[in-house]
Amino acid sequence: MTDDEVLQRLREVIRRSAPNPMDMSRVGLATTIAALNFDSLTVLDLIYDIQQEFKVDFEVERMATARTVGDVVALLRSVGV
C-alpha cells in the first residue's frame, strides 16, 4: 500500500471519527490533528477506528501524541500498513 492509499483510507476513518463534520478534501499530510478538532477525549475515538480499519497493533500513546496526519501515516507505515 502506498502513502497515498494509506492517506485515503485514513481520511475516511477521520471522517467517521471526527467530532464535527469536516471538509475532508482539504485534509492532507500537513494537517494537524488539532485542526481536525480532535481533543484529548475524541482522539480516543480516532484511535479505536484506526485500530479497527487497519487491524494493526501499535503503541496507542504514540498515536495519541501524533501532531499531524502525516505523523499518523508514518506510524501506520512503521507497523506494516
Place this chain on the structure above:
Amino acid sequence: MSRSSPRQDPPSGPRRLSRASTAVRYAVESAVVGASLWVLDRMSPAAASRLAERLGDATFLLHRRRRKLAIANVLRAGVAADEAQATTIARASFRSFSLTVIETLKNKRESDAGSGVEWHLPPETEALLKAPGQGLILVSGHIGNFETAGRWLSRYKPVLGVARRMNNPGTDRLMQKRVPEGRFRITPKHDADRGRLMAALRQGEILAVLIDQFAREHPVMVDFFGEPAATYPSTALLHLITGAPLVFGYTVRTAPGRHKLVLSEPLRFPRTGNREADVKVVLDAVTRRLEDAIRACPGQYLWAHRRWRSVPPSRSDVTPVDAGATVKRPTVA
C-alpha cells in the same frame, strides 16, 4: 476562518469589574482555605472528624439550593421511600462529603495511607494488582472517600488519578501541595498530553477515574437509576483501545477514620467494531455496579451533584479545515 488578532482589546467596564470581583473572591477564598488548612493540621483526627460533621450539617442547613437538589436527586433515584427518608439520606450525604474533604486534607502523608482500611478484593484482582507491568483502569464514583482510595491502592502500584482542576488557581495550588509525592499522582481531566493516560497504563500503573461526572462534551447517554445521564466515553475507550482490564471499586466509611474498600473482579469487554455500541456496553455495566454500591450505602453518595443535567445541543455545522491552524472548539454551556 478568522484567526485571532495578536493585539487584544482591553475588557469593557462591566467585564473588567466582573474580573476584579472574581479576583477578590478568589483571593479571599484562598486565604480562608489556607488558614483552615493551618488549623486542620494542628487538630487530632477525632476532632477533625467532629468538625467535618458539623461543617456538613451547617452546609446542609445553609445551602438551600444544594440541599433541595440532593433531596430531589435521592427521590429521583428511587433509593428513598418518601421525602423524610430522602432528607435523612441527603443530610448524611453532606456529612459524608465533608468528612471526605477533611480526611483527604488531613491524611496527607503517604505513610498514613491504608491504615484503618478493610480490603475486600477477589484473588484475581489482587493478582492483577501484584503483577508487575500490568496496567489497569480503576472505575469508581463519588461514593465514600473516593479521594483517598487512590492513595490506598498505591501500596500495590503507582496510581494516576484523573481529576478536574479547581476554578480558583490559588486554592488549586494550595490543594496540589497537599497531594503526597511519590506513587499517587493527579492529572487534569483535559490533559494536553494526550498520551499520558495510555503511557501510564502501558507502564503498569493504575489509572483511577470517576465515571459519574456530567459530560459537558461528547457525552454518551447512560441510564443512571433509570434516567439518562451524560457520561464521558473515555474510560470505556481507554479499555477498548489498550486492552487494560477494568476494576470497579468503591469505599464505605464504617466508623470515624475507618473504611471498607471493595474491588470487583477484573472486567473485560470485547470489541465488536461498532465503537458506539461497545462504549455503551462498558459504561452501562460499570454504571450498574455503581448503582448497586450506592443502594448499599446511599448516605455516602454525593447527591448534591447535578448528574442529570440537560445535555448540550449537538453541533452539525461543517468545520472548515485549515492545514496547520488550530480551530478553537465552540464552548458549550
